[in-house]
Amino acid sequence: MRNIRTRKGIATIAVVAMSGLGLAACADDSGDGGTNEAGGTAPGAGQEECAQLEQFGDLTGREVSVYTSIIAPEDAVHKESYKVFEECTGATVAYEGSSEFEAQLVVRVQGGNAPDVAYIPQPGLLQTLVRDTGSVVEGPNPVSDNVDEFWGEDWKAYGTVDDTFYAAPLGANVKSFVWYSPKMFEKNGWEIPETWDDMIALSDEIADSGTKPWCAGIESGDATGWPTTDWLEDAVLRDAGPEVYDQWVNHEIPFDDPAIVESLDRVGGILKNPDYVNGGIGDVKSIATTSFQEGGMPILDDKCAMHRQASFYAAQWPEGTDVSENGDVFAFYLPTTSDEFGNPVLGGGEFVAAFSDEPEVQAFQTYLSSDIWANEKAKAGTGWVSANKGLDIANLRSPVDQLSAEILQDPDAVFRFDASDQMPGAVGAGSFWTGMTDWITGADTESTLSKIEGTWPS
Amino acid sequence: MTSTDKLIQMAIAVALFFAVTGAILLLTTRLRSRSGERVQAAAFIAPSLLLIAIGLLYPALRTIYQSFFGSSYEPLVGADGANFVGLDNYRRIFTSEDLLQVLQNTAIWVVLTPILATGFGLIYAVLVDRTRFEKFAKALIFLPMAISLVGASIIWKFVYDYKASEQGQLGVLNGLLKAVGLDTYRFLLTEPWNTFFLIVIIVWVQAGFAMTILSAAIKAIPDDIVEAAKLDGVNGLKLFRYITVPSIRPSLIVVLTTISITTLKVFDIVRTATGGQFGTSVLAYEFYVQSFRSFDFGLGAALATLIFILVLPIVVYNIRQMRRLEAR
Numbered sequence: 001m002r003n004i005r006t007r008k009g010i011a012t013i014a015v016v017a018m019s020g021l022g023l024a025a026c027a028d029d030s031g032d033g034g035t036n037e038a039g040g041t042a043p044g045a046g047q048e049e050c051a052q053l054e055q056f057g058d059l060t061g062r063e064v065s066v067y068t069s070i071i072a073p074e075d076a077v078h079k080e081s082y083k084v085f086e087e088c089t090g091a092t093v094a095y096e097g098s099s100e101f102e103a104q105l106v107v108r109v110q111g112g113n114a115p116d117v118a119y120i121p122q123p124g125l126l127q128t129l130v131r132d133t134g135s136v137v138e139g140p141n142p143v144s145d146n147v148d149e150f151w152g153e154d155w156k157a158y159g160t161v162d163d164t165f166y167a168a169p170l171g172a173n174v175k176s177f178v179w180y181s182p183k184m185f186e187k188n189g190w191e192i193p194e195t196w197d198d199m200i201a202l203s204d205e206i207a208d209s210g211t212k213p214w215c216a217g218i219e220s221g222d223a224t225g226w227p228t229t230d231w232l233e234d235a236v237l238r239d240a241g242p243e244v245y246d247q248w249v250n251h252e253i254p255f256d257d258p259a260i261v262e263s264l265d266r267v268g269g270i271l272k273n274p275d276y277v278n279g280g281i282g283d284v285k286s287i288a289t290t291s292f293q294e295g296g297m298p299i300l301d302d303k304c305a306m307h308r309q310a311s312f313y314a315a316q317w318p319e320g321t322d323v324s325e326n327g328d329v330f331a332f333y334l335p336t337t338s339d340e341f342g343n344p345v346l347g348g349g350e351f352v353a354a355f356s357d358e359p360e361v362q363a364f365q366t367y368l369s370s371d372i373w374a375n376e377k378a379k380a381g382t383g384w385v386s387a388n389k390g391l392d393i394a395n396l397r398s399p400v401d402q403l404s405a406e407i408l409q410d411p412d413a414v415f416r417f418d419a420s421d422q423m424p425g426a427v428g429a430g431s432f433w434t435g436m437t438d439w440i441t442g443a444d445t446e447s448t449l450s451k452i453e454g455t456w457p458s
Numbered sequence: 459m460t461s462t463d464k465l466i467q468m469a470i471a472v473a474l475f476f477a478v479t480g481a482i483l484l485l486t487t488r489l490r491s492r493s494g495e496r497v498q499a500a501a502f503i504a505p506s507l508l509l510i511a512i513g514l515l516y517p518a519l520r521t522i523y524q525s526f527f528g529s530s531y532e533p534l535v536g537a538d539g540a541n542f543v544g545l546d547n548y549r550r551i552f553t554s555e556d557l558l559q560v561l562q563n564t565a566i567w568v569v570l571t572p573i574l575a576t577g578f579g580l581i582y583a584v585l586v587d588r589t590r591f592e593k594f595a596k597a598l599i600f601l602p603m604a605i606s607l608v609g610a611s612i613i614w615k616f617v618y619d620y621k622a623s624e625q626g627q628l629g630v631l632n633g634l635l636k637a638v639g640l641d642t643y644r645f646l647l648t649e650p651w652n653t654f655f656l657i658v659i660i661v662w663v664q665a666g667f668a669m670t671i672l673s674a675a676i677k678a679i680p681d682d683i684v685e686a687a688k689l690d691g692v693n694g695l696k697l698f699r700y701i702t703v704p705s706i707r708p709s710l711i712v713v714l715t716t717i718s719i720t721t722l723k724v725f726d727i728v729r730t731a732t733g734g735q736f737g738t739s740v741l742a743y744e745f746y747v748q749s750f751r752s753f754d755f756g757l758g759a760a761l762a763t764l765i766f767i768l769v770l771p772i773v774v775y776n777i778r779q780m781r782r783l784e785a786r
Contacts, residue, residue: 103750110531128753132530222733222747282622282642288736289620289647426529426752437735441647457529457754 035140036359038062044088049372052142053088056363060090064364067108067115068350069101077381084376085367091360102429109133114355117364119170121350122421123158124428129353130161137354139165140362146369150388154415158422159351167351168369171377172387174404175230175310175346175418177331181299182324190305196238196337199306200269203276206305212279214270215304216287217295218437225433227292228440229420230346231271231308235263237344238337242414249419251456255427256449264445266337271440279304288440299329308334310348311404315383324399331400333407341414345407348418349387387415424457431455478505518766524759531755547760557744563653564741567724568768570654572717574661576710579668584698587676596673600666607663611730614659618645618731649737656738659727664720668713675709676702708783715776722769741765 040058044050070078075097082093096115098104102125105118114135120126130136139147139159147156147168159167178199185192190206193199206213218227237245240259247253248260270276271287278286280298287295293316296307300321307313311331314323322328336343352368354361367373371390378384378391382398385391387408396402407413420428431452439448482505486498524532525548528541551557579599586595602610619629623642627633632642645655679702687701703710725742732738734747741761749758 106750106753220733222729222751224733224735278622281625282620285644285647286620286622289644424752426754430747430752434735441736 035142035362036357038359042088043090047088049084050088052146052366052370052372053085053363055142056089056359056366058090059360059363062091062358062360063094064091064117064360065094065115066096066117066119066364067101067105068095068097068119069099069121070119070350071097071099074383077377077384080380081373081377084372085364088367089360089363091363093364105129106133109135109355116356116358116361117352117354119350120167120353121348122428123351123417124422124424126159126167126351126353127161128425130164130166135355136166137357137361139168139354140357140365142366143168143362143369146366150369150371150374150390152389155349155387158349158417167353168365169387170350170352170368171384172347172349172404172408173311173385174407175348176234176334176344176407177309177311177313177404178334179296179299179307179309179313179329179331180305181302181328182326182330183328184299184302184305186326192332193335195335196266199335203270203306207275211303211305212275212277213305214276215279215281215295215298215307216271216277217281217290217292218287218440219289219291223429223433224288225435225437225440226420227295227309228267228271228436229432230310230418231267232260232264232436233416233419234308234334234344234346235266235337236260236419237346237414237416238341239263239266241341242344242416245416245419249422251423255453255456256446260449261445264439264449268439268445285441288437296329311385311400312383314398314400331403343407343410343412343414345410345413345415346418347387347408347415348421426455426457427452521759521762521766524755525763527756527759529752529754529756543756547757548764550757551760551764556739559737560739560741560744563738564722566653567657567660567721567740568718570657571660571664571721571724572714574657575664575717576668576672576713578661578665579670579713580672580710582665583669583673583676584702587673596669599669602663603666605663607660607724607726608730610659610663611727614655614662615646615731618655620644620647646732646738647736652732652736653738656727656731659731660721660724664717668717671709671713672706675706679705708779711779712776712783715772715779718772719769719776722765722772741768 035055037055038057038059042050042054042056042058043060045054068075068078075095079093079095082095086092101118102122105115105120105125106129108114109129110133120129126136144165147159147165151169155169156165159165159169180192184190188206188209190202191198193202203213216227218225220226233245236248236259239262240248244253244257244259248255248257253259272284274284277284278290280301280303281287281290281294292309296304296309296313296316298304299307300318314331317323317329324330333343352365354365371388374386374388374391375395377386378395378397378401382396382401385396385401385404385408389409391405391409393402393405393409396405408415420432422428423432435443435448435452439445443451482501486494486501489495489497520534523534526542526544528543530538530541532538532541551561582595582599586592589595605613616628617630618632619627620632620642621627621629623636627636627642629642629645631645635642646652683705684697684701687697692700723742724740725746728734728738728740728743729746734740734743739747742765745758745761745765748754748761
């Protein structure tokens, strides 16, 4: 899936590239991973939060252009969080969000009109950009050091292409969530399931009581089908473990490997079970035409008990909904199927790729990869988390964000990035989505998976 | 970039335009001779030709060139010979099961939409012609024209919304079905009928266009012909068949071909209503998906070229008809 899907239909700002306004005064080419500095003393020198940024010198009057898929209203919080950077360095940040980001970025880079910095929500897209265009600039040392300190290997690997580190992680989201109504659970005496089998037993109990336990929606315009890919990925991670998952992502095993078939059948046990779905909406097929935004809403009317969707679904609940542990809705961790592989966490996130090595750009990258930014961003608003270990959970304001951060920072967590975001576009943003949609509307497991296997680019 | 900057840029662009036009005028007005006129004409045509070459001709050739290559973007200079695939992309279009379905859907769209939209427009135009409420009736059917195809698709998505019979209904159509005691229907999901329900959307939008043009043409039929026909005892359907339709034939053809071209390019409706799922994809949408979702630029370019080849004869025919219309 492709980042946060809050398509609010805000018009895209006209594409105007700010190609390196103000050339670096003394930008010596310092080679691989080195940093450039502008000379002079940074305006924020001496202040504690500016410590990392002092090395880049005085950047007053320079501008960093940022291109992202994060559009209003979420963009306001991002802009807010750049204040410390602007105060410390004197540089300004020109932010541009677009709902056509993925398609436009490649066009802009190939047209020689790349932004300074782009937030890329898919490692697969980062690889395409690095290998096909060669325009992505290597991550400078301070950024690399920050990633080592605050994220660790799993995450760094996703920003690395062909053994070269390019992009630091930015935000993160947790997809292994099941949304439910704590009030409804309490009223009926239902318990949050600890294992997958418990969850199925609970589903049966709820189904027997006359309510359909699950609700889902996978319609999402041209990206229809992505929520089902998340289901399958979560199941693969639990049944076959992270190693097989990685092999599957990298196509070292076929897409329709027996292990994957088994996992999809496990998902089918819920999503294609007419006794379980589709609470408050219709039957199994209605999943395909229900928008993902609407998919969990029947929970509010007690017509459905559980809805598996990522942490960012928190933004979808209508205003006034109490999203907390004892409130109207909350989420629990999608339980594991066995103890074999720890606590697998499926998630997503963005990566900061740079197309320029000007000092203000490197300073901005450094700032974004620091714990200072993570905490600034957390304080600025809700609906955002990061896997940055320097992030103080107490700074997060919403209970769901706190739960997400706890899961991400849990030492037993085995984090894996959304598989469809790492696969080649023809599969990950194409046949995987359409295949899963066909599967919901009636295609059988084997033929669905083997059809997707057939579309893997050679 | 602030809006002041943008305004300044716009002012500069307008000033430049006037400067260029002025310069051409200044330089060519002095030429009075026969050959001077030619120079004058050439000087005025040259900028447009240049812009067409940059904005239309080059991209078209570039796309055709790319369609003979594999998935990655191929530069004109220093092309990677190993990436050359010849006609493979075209072969894929005509052999892959999914793409064949796309072709079939496109054919259904192109055949049905112009006939239905023009048919409705024509009948409507004839029926309301010279009636008391003509203006109001025309405004009514013309209104959807003011809505973008994306907007129209969102409206119809609500109209087609599906919930199981026992649930509360959001969609008007399913609400009606439920009210008369029938089961609710999956308008956007049930193949192959979903394609027809999508076509309804474009017909809803385009019928107004057809009605406007045809209504004007009907009004232009000389009264004496109609009166003579009536004196000869031709009435009702026969009048329509033997007088109205032949008289407005050129307009009819222009409307039909214009709608055909619009239909071949239809993208918004499919993308908004179904996202190309459930076997509803069409060429223009598939071109976008292959180029900008799957990043298979070769196949995308081949699909674009195919649309171009399909549109070309219609455009040529359309232009000829328009010329004939103007000559009358």
